[in-house]
Amino acid sequence: MLSVRLTVTDIVRSRAFYDAVLGLAVAFDLPPDADEETRERLTFLFGGVIYQLGDSLFGLRPVASDRFDEDRFGLDHVSFAVDSRADLERALRHLDQLGVPHEGIKDIGAGFILEFRDPDDIALELFAPGR
Numbered sequence: 001m002l003s004v005r006l007t008v009t010d011i012v013r014s015r016a017f018y019d020a021v022l023g024l025a026v027a028f029d030l031p032p033d034a035d036e037e038t039r040e041r042l043t044f045l046f047g048g049v050i051y052q053l054g055d056s057l058f059g060l061r062p063v064a065s066d067r068f069d070e071d072r073f074g075l076d077h078v079s080f081a082v083d084s085r086a087d088l089e090r091a092l093r094h095l096d097q098l099g100v101p102h103e104g105i106k107d108i109g110a111g112f113i114l115e116f117r118d119p120d121d122i123a124l125e126l127f128a129p130g131r
Helices: 011-022 036-041 085-098
Strands: 003-007 025-029 049-053 056-061 078-081 111-117 123-129
Touching: 011 049, 011 056, 011 085, 085 111, 085 123
Parallel strands: 003 056, 078 123
Antiparallel strands: 025 049, 049 056, 111 123
């Protein structure tokens, strides 16, 4: 199991983006009407959300005060695996429908990638193995 959490500047904007683009199920979220005990138990969310991604977790934490730069120390990009190039083609059409700028599908030898960015300019990609 892998757990990754990105720090974002605006949780409402980021949740809307990731919900629309990836459509993942929510694993942990603070309900708006949560009582004090629930709020205390879920303090690890920092006001964010954690999604279920297969056997792994992918979260958003809203405390960033600057913009993403893959040339700084730390994260370069986040890649999500899909099953096939056909899935990438469907994702490309989906991104187009949402108005999300993206690169074209690239053949990288070992497979294919589709690159795009989130609202904080974090580099994302979808990867499909070559067949």
